[in-house]
Amino acid sequence: MERNKKILIFLIILLLIAGGIFLVKTFFVIKVNVPRNQNNNQAVNPNIDMAKQQEFDEMIKQTAASDQDLDGLPDTEESKYKTNPLSSDTDNDGLTDWQEIFIYETDPLKSDTDNDSYADGYEVRRDFNPKGAGRLQIKNQ
Numbered sequence: 001m002e003r004n005k006k007i008l009i010f011l012i013i014l015l016l017i018a019g020g021i022f023l024v025k026t027f028f029v030i031k032v033n034v035p036r037n038q039n040n041n042q043a044v045n046p047n048i049d050m051a052k053q054q055e056f057d058e059m060i061k062q063t064a065a066s067d068q069d070l071d072g073l074p075d076t077e078e079s080k081y082k083t084n085p086l087s088s089d090t091d092n093d094g095l096t097d098w099q100e101i102f103i104y105e106t107d108p109l110k111s112d113t114d115n116d117s118y119a120d121g122y123e124v125r126r127d128f129n130p131k132g133a134g135r136l137q138i139k140n141q
Helices: 002-028 050-066 075-081 095-104 120-125
Strands: none
Touching: 075 095
8 A cells, every 4th residue: 555655646746747847848938930041041130230240241251361360460461570371370379470569579480589488478378578587568558
């Protein structure tokens, strides 16, 4: 008799759980009809102004065409500084070529500008001066 009570209680609990799951799925799951782009079946956000989105996409394409490594330094400038237009960090020191030229004024062709055995990016992340002794001094500050 005791065993039958336990089985009955177990079945009741199981039915309550199944019923709860059914109710949640039936009444509380909201199905959203997301508009789709007809060309590639991707979801389209109805809040996006398509003209502005197209303008943004074109800007990205132009930037990618004029700055292949997307480091902020146009390919025409890369040749001026002798940096690699296909690598955002020519000397692999952890700083982009643009950061080295315009922010930290370090050598984008040399991973350790001050020859202290620490890469420029390592020093910058630890607030040390990558151009010599002392703390980091940033241009225009």
